[in-house]
Amino acid sequence: MSDMSEPFILQVHELTKDFGGVRAVDNVSFNLKEGDSLGIIGPNGSGKTTLVNLITGFIRPDEGNIWFQGKRITGMMPHRIPQLGLARTFQMARPFYQLPAYKNLVIPLFSRRVRNLTGGKYGDRDAIAIDLLEEVGFERDSSVPFKPASVLPHGYLKRMELASCLALRPKLIILDELFSGLSLAEVSSTVPIIEKIQAEGKALIIIEHRLRELFRIVDRVIVLNFGRKIAEGTPKDVMENEEVKEAYLGSE
Amino acid sequence: MSKDLKRRKERLDRGIKVRSEDIFALSSWKVMLYLLAPRVLPFVVVLGFILFASPYWKMVLVSTTMFGILAISWDLLLSTGMVSLGQALFFGMGAYIAGSLNHIWGWPLWITIPVATVGGGLLCTLLLVPVLRLRGIYFAMVTLVLPLVLVRIIEATRILGGTEGISGLATFQNIGEELGLSLLAFLAVLLGFRRLMGTDYGLVLQGIRDNDRSVIRSGINIYWFKAQALFLAGSVAAFAGAFMTHAYMFVGMPVFALDYSILPITAAVVGGTGTLAGPALGAFILVPLSEALRGLGALRVVFYGLFLVIFIVALPEGIFHYLQRRYHQFERWVKVEV
Numbered sequence: 001m002s003d004m005s006e007p008f009i010l011q012v013h014e015l016t017k018d019f020g021g022v023r024a025v026d027n028v029s030f031n032l033k034e035g036d037s038l039g040i041i042g043p044n045g046s047g048k049t050t051l052v053n054l055i056t057g058f059i060r061p062d063e064g065n066i067w068f069q070g071k072r073i074t075g076m077m078p079h080r081i082p083q084l085g086l087a088r089t090f091q092m093a094r095p096f097y098q099l100p101a102y103k104n105l106v107i108p109l110f111s112r113r114v115r116n117l118t119g120g121k122y123g124d125r126d127a128i129a130i131d132l133l134e135e136v137g138f139e140r141d142s143s144v145p146f147k148p149a150s151v152l153p154h155g156y157l158k159r160m161e162l163a164s165c166l167a168l169r170p171k172l173i174i175l176d177e178l179f180s181g182l183s184l185a186e187v188s189s190t191v192p193i194i195e196k197i198q199a200e201g202k203a204l205i206i207i208e209h210r211l212r213e214l215f216r217i218v219d220r221v222i223v224l225n226f227g228r229k230i231a232e233g234t235p236k237d238v239m240e241n242e243e244v245k246e247a248y249l250g251s252e
Numbered sequence: 253m254s255k256d257l258k259r260r261k262e263r264l265d266r267g268i269k270v271r272s273e274d275i276f277a278l279s280s281w282k283v284m285l286y287l288l289a290p291r292v293l294p295f296v297v298v299l300g301f302i303l304f305a306s307p308y309w310k311m312v313l314v315s316t317t318m319f320g321i322l323a324i325s326w327d328l329l330l331s332t333g334m335v336s337l338g339q340a341l342f343f344g345m346g347a348y349i350a351g352s353l354n355h356i357w358g359w360p361l362w363i364t365i366p367v368a369t370v371g372g373g374l375l376c377t378l379l380l381v382p383v384l385r386l387r388g389i390y391f392a393m394v395t396l397v398l399p400l401v402l403v404r405i406i407e408a409t410r411i412l413g414g415t416e417g418i419s420g421l422a423t424f425q426n427i428g429e430e431l432g433l434s435l436l437a438f439l440a441v442l443l444g445f446r447r448l449m450g451t452d453y454g455l456v457l458q459g460i461r462d463n464d465r466s467v468i469r470s471g472i473n474i475y476w477f478k479a480q481a482l483f484l485a486g487s488v489a490a491f492a493g494a495f496m497t498h499a500y501m502f503v504g505m506p507v508f509a510l511d512y513s514i515l516p517i518t519a520a521v522v523g524g525t526g527t528l529a530g531p532a533l534g535a536f537i538l539v540p541l542s543e544a545l546r547g548l549g550a551l552r553v554v555f556y557g558l559f560l561v562i563f564i565v566a567l568p569e570g571i572f573h574y575l576q577r578r579y580h581q582f583e584r585w586v587k588v589e590v
Contacts, residue, residue, distance in 0.1 A: 058465070082471030090469070096462040099455070107459045108470035110452045125452055168471060 008067070009034045009172050009203045010086075015054055015064035017227075024050040025061075026227035032172070037204040039214045039235070042224035043247055048207045049091055051224070052176050056088045057081045069171065083113045087165035088174040091207075093157035095149035101138070101160055102145040105129035108167040117169055129167070136163045136193055155186040162193070172203040179210045187213055211235075223247070262586045269580045290579060302431065309543075310427050314499055316539040317438040318492040319515055323523070323531035324441055325489040326516035330525055331449060332481040333461030335388060338395035339489055340512035341379075344402065346372035346490025348412055351503030355418045365494045372490025377483045384475050384482075387464075396513070403508040417504020421497060430499055437495070438532070441488050446528050448484075457481055515539070522563050524570020533572050 010032040017025040025047045032038050040048050053059040055066055057078035065074045068086055082088075096104050108114065109125045134140045136159040149157065158178060165173050175194075179187050187210065194217055198204060208214040214221070215235040223231040223238055225247040231238045238244055268286050277283045298313075305313065322339050329336045350368035353359045359367075383394045407415055424430040448454050459467045460474050467474050493512075497503040515538065516531065523534025541559065545552040567574050 056469075058468075077473070079468045079471055079473045082469060088469060090465070094463050094466045094469075096459050096466065098462055099458065103455060106452055106455055107467060107472070110456055111471035113471050164466070164470065 007033055009036075009069055010055070010205075011065075011067040012051075012055065013065045013067075015051070015066065016062050017050060017054055017059060018062055023227050025054060027064075028224070028227070028229050029064075030222055030229065030232065032203055032205065034171075035198075035201045035203055036220070037198055037206065037218040039218040039221035040205060040207045040224065041209070041211065041214065041221055041238075046224040046247075047227040048224055049176055050227075052088060052174050052205075052207065056086065056174065082108075082168055082170070083111065085113070085169070085171035086174070087168045087170035087172070089158075089161040089165055089176055089178055091176040091180070093154065093161050095152075095157050095160055097150040098148060100146050100148055101152060101156070102126060102129040102133060104149055104160055105132050105164055105167050108164045111168065113168055132163045132167055133160070135166065136160070137189055154181050155183065158182060158186075159190065159193075162190075166197070170202065172205070173197065174205045174207075176207050177209065178206070179208060179213060191216060211239075257587045257589060259585045260588045261583050263577070263581045263583050265581055298435070307427055310431055311499075312540060312543045314430055314434045315496065316536055317434040318496050319519065319539050320438050320532045320535040321441050321488050321492045322512065323516040323519040323535045324445060324528050325485040325492075327520050327525055327528050327531040328445055328449075328481060328485045330520070331454075331461055331528075332457040332478060333387070333464065334478065334482070335392040336395045336485075336513075337392045337517070338397075338399050338513050339516045340399040340508050340510065341395060341402070342372060342376050342486045342489030343493035343496075343512045344399055344508035345376055345486075346493030347497040347503045347507040348406075348493075349375075349490070350494035351418050351421055351497045352412050354421050354498070355413075361422050361424070361498045365491065365498065368494035369487050369491040372493065373483045373487030376486040376490070377479055380482055381475075381479055384478050399508040399513065403505050406505060406508075413504065415505060417502060417506075419502045419504075421501045421503065423498050423501045434495060434499075437491065442528060442532050445484075445488075449528065518560060520570075522560065522571060524572035524574070527572055527576075530570050530572030534570070537571070 008031045012031070013029050015025055015028045016023070028047075028051060030038070040051065042048055050059065054061045057073065057076050057080070060075050065072060067073065068081070068084055071084065073081055073084065073086075095101075096107070103126075106125045106129050109128060130140070130145050133145045138144050138156065138159070144152070144156070149160070152160070158181070162173075162175070162178060178194075179190065182190065191213060194204070194206075198217070204218070206214060206218060219234060221233070221235055221238050222229050223241070223244050225243075230243045230247060231241045233241075268283060271277065271280070272283045272287050277287060301313065302310065322343060325342065326336055326339050346368040349371050350361070350364040353364040353367060354361065379398060380394070383391060386394065406412055412418065424433070449457070456467065456472060456477055459470075460477060464474050467477075493507060497507070515535070519534030519538050520531035521534070522538060523532065524530030542552075542556055545555050548555060563571075569577075
């Protein structure tokens, strides 16, 4: 498997996870090429977030393997995986509420990965943090980056999640329902940010319920239902699949 | 209800506070005084106290500074998201290491205290590393149990003096040396740790308290950082234990007593948590208060407890936060439409 891994940034092979009697992820395999974008969709409780937690090391799989850039990362400690260049957002925004927005980004900027990439001391982390916030749409010459995260609106927190991934200078970003809870206007202002990340050659895995926006961004999706992969292909093909229609609309 | 006018308190930064925030503060004596007063005033009060204090009260001041260090150490752990119910573990470990090194090999105190500081911090960190994954009350329970277990081990095995303890240890040349060293150490710990928490390193520690999963996601090993915080906090608390051992010329089972675990917590609550200076201020209020109430005999604990309850009810944010707020901001009532 690993000698074939050259063109793939991420390979997931027959991943399985049980929670008690419930099989949350059941024999899921997929590959992702460098710079590609993949959507993961499926009804609520179909195992999407569990799959992300398995890939990023927050949960250990019962069976199966994961390779990132040809390196096996199955069972690796969850703090080592971001150091390799695989960053993720959380479905629920998880900021450091007591810290100002820009200080939230200083923590990923302090990680060993960023310090190694930039060679020892990483200049003024505060200034870099404010640049990153501007990149995800924070108003630059305003007080917003200096406000504590606890008073920021949900839309800002979600974009701050994205910024703290970008701070790690990752090769692959997994966005776990980045658009959930955002207004239509906020979503349409976030889509160009994601397209810019794609243009920079970073690979993306996007979990999303808002299919219309998702299909604008990705050209390949996999569909999960009850932890199993039931379809894979272009958005158009997948949505015409009978099993997918049944999973989303229920069987008659 | 819709047209009711209600009064609400509004807080605004004082003009002088805003002016003190940039480099031009240096161009005005008034602003410089505003900046310096809260930093210099405590020194003046303490130095004035030393000038007029009796030798007994000078001893009280020594133990106050050591309790202050213990409270700062507790607050550092809290700032990293670790609630400790057992500062006595660190304190007692330092006390016993210094005491036994001095008793068995006759090492002088200027060697035993540094060795106890580093060794005590290291030993306590190693003891607690297996439970670093525990959070909140589960971690707290372990810290509560450890000193109680150690004290029973000493009692049962009669090692290190058993129930009698070790007495006749080396002490400082005079009260002046003792007081000077204790105040210097206290200042070094307070200013050093406050400085540390302001750096990016300190930010990571605060991040672990706020949200440890986000710190993991940032590619940082939280257990390594927690162990380091534990070592720092454990070391200074062990220093306090070693210092008190030589000040009292005695080490025994009481160093693992609950007093050394509880006082840092009450000091932090009275003074205000999360600032390091708050718990230190709390210790400087509670320890002398406890001494002053000695004349009341058995009723001492009653009045002490009463004082604590009144303080916590009246100023739940803690004295330090309250003073800081009143110093930097003024309040006014504004009418708001409900």
